[in-house]
């Protein structure tokens with residue numbers, strides 16, 4: 001993280017548009033950020049071309065020198081990472097693990113923050129979703145995402161492949177603490193742990209134990225536990241019951257896409273990969289992927305990227321400017337006419353105009 | 358498996374009602390099975406009291422001698438397993454892993470079959486689900502369910518807990534083959550692999566490779582791949598696109614609860630834990646759990662258990678009798694009056710009467 005003061009002065013942004021629609025939506029998020037900059041704040045964006053194109057051209061995913069440079073920024077704005085599905089020149093997971101997850105792990109983004117709301121004017125595929133406003137605190141540096149595991153006799157009928165989910169008291173406690181603190185600050189003060197303690201008993205018991213221990217320090221927070229499978233049902237039939245959810249890396253990946261789907265689509269879901277200790281820059285990105293099928297066509301909705309930029313501002317201490325962006329995006333959603341399609345840049349322009357107006 | 362002829366004569370059923378509402382719904386499934394028995398077939402049910410109550414009273418989960426006896430049956434009918442959540446006398450997972458999963462693993466139930474349909478008269482929480490009729494083929498003997506893994510320095514701030522997902526070419530190929538054969542027999546002939554190959558690259562690549570290899574033998578089957586997170590979105594916004602889904606043990610657990618939720622609730626979701634090689638009896642059970650909160654109150658819907666009994670009959674070669682049960686259950690659903698509540702036994706009686714009528 002740079003030494004520049006996060007409140008005023010120059011804020012250094014590492015911008016990684018990535019692949020596919022990541023390029024288009026990031027341009028709009030930057031456009032909106034520029035106009036939303038609070039008085040006395042100047043953004044200094046540095047663009048890093050990382051992703052499928054660079055890998056295919058050079059074989060490089062995330063050179064150490066680039067990682068070192070990215071570290072010296074105040075925050076990172078990321079679009080989306082991932083090439084064409086089943087491109088024979090792109091080994092599966094190479095970009096996800098070598099770039100996106102590498103950034104999350106190296107920069108210790110242990111709080112993967114994913115808010116879900118049904119905004120006015122947005123329709124949910126659920127018949128009666130109720131008032132939905134919750135946030136998922138997904139652990140970001142452990143679980144089945146560690147890349148532990150391996151394979152033996154690959155490509156033969158005797159192949160054995162393993163994936164190891166690693167869960168430490170250190171890693172679980174810090175994200176659980178963050179989730180309790182967040183629940184405490186919200187009006188409903190409710191925290192739900194989602195796991196699969198009845199099957200994954202080793203991982204489950206460290207999550208369960210630390211959830212109970214930290215709960216004792218937050219007597220005002222109501223707690224609740226749900227298996228990941230049961231959470232699918234409640235999320236679909238009664239999403240308004242959730243306030244804050246804390247969960248492991250993989251369950252969080254799964255449940256936040258479901259949450260995005262029921263709250264009006266992945267085109268609206270923002271996220272922050274947060275390092276609450278501020279030992280490295282946090283990274284903000286839409287939940288959606290690179291969508292190679294619609295890339296370069298100005299069809300993608302940049303709202304999720306723009307809302308991610310609002311989370312970035314908030315993280316840097318500019319809560320007011322963050323709300324201005326959020327309000328502008330919400331107003332834009334409410335004003336959308338059914339059936340009308342705007343280009344990616346038109347949505348960005350419209351939101352930028354509301355921020356300025 | 359017994360040597361009795363599965364087509365006629367005496368069919369030996371091991372009945373494990375289990376815990377909570379498992380007791381009530383199993384009674385209704387048995388009631389319907391009795392009246393649905395094809396000419397020349399007699400069911401000989403043997404009840405095994407296994408579950409929370411037995412464990413709490415005796416410390417026994419599944420004695421080897423009992424497992425040996427169960428093995429000698431033609432099929433198993435199971436209710437639900439699981440005690441009160443967080444009962445301090447029930448270590449987490451002891452019944453799930455020691456009884457339910459032990460049966461699935463010991464009896465080599467590698468095809469966990471979970472059909473999903475929106476039946477006439479049943480409302481989905483989705484606004485426009487379309488015509489939904491798909492089946493999930495969930496792998497049942499590998500993945501993160503193997504109980505591999507462990508924990509170090511338990512209960513201390515230095516605790517490390519692991520869960521190991523084990524995936525073998527042997528285990529993946531056989532379930533993928535079963536799924537292709539099923540897809541081939543269905544009108545739409547479509548098979549979707551659901552995994553997370555971009556993160557779980559070791560497990561993902563053995564799944565991906567064998568999916569491709571077997572696909573080459575089924576040129577008429579259209580194939581498709583989806584990450585588990587993307588599958589959440591498609592399942593919520595466009596469930597009618599699915600025909601057969603094949604997936605790993607944990608992803609299958611998660612996606613089938615979502616499927617149940619969108620097709621009218623977990624009270625209707627049936628399942629079979631199938632050993633297609635017939636080296637041991639297959640086991641049929643509702644997808645729902647023991648629901649201790651409503652246990653003993655005759656509030657549970659026995660439809661899922663009854664539809665599971667139909668799957669049992671079908672597995673034993675009595676496809677016609679199976680359809681009679683299914684049609685009766687569907688007719689009962691269509692005739693339900695909004696807002697009316699019937700007791701568990703009343704629903705069972707009504708379906709049994711339709712089977713007989």
Ligand SMILES: CC(C)[C@H](C(=O)O)[C@@H](O)C(=O)O
Nearest residue numbers: 082096100253287555556586
């Ligand atoms: C692209 C992929 C590695 C990533 C994940 O699994 O975390 C994505 O799905 C997400 O949710 O940010």
Ligand SMILES: CC(C)[C@H](C(=O)O)[C@@H](O)C(=O)O
Nearest residue numbers: 198199229453454457610644
């Ligand atoms: C009870 C539990 C162990 C089980 C599972 O996870 O398989 C259940 O959720 C199911 O889907 O049958």
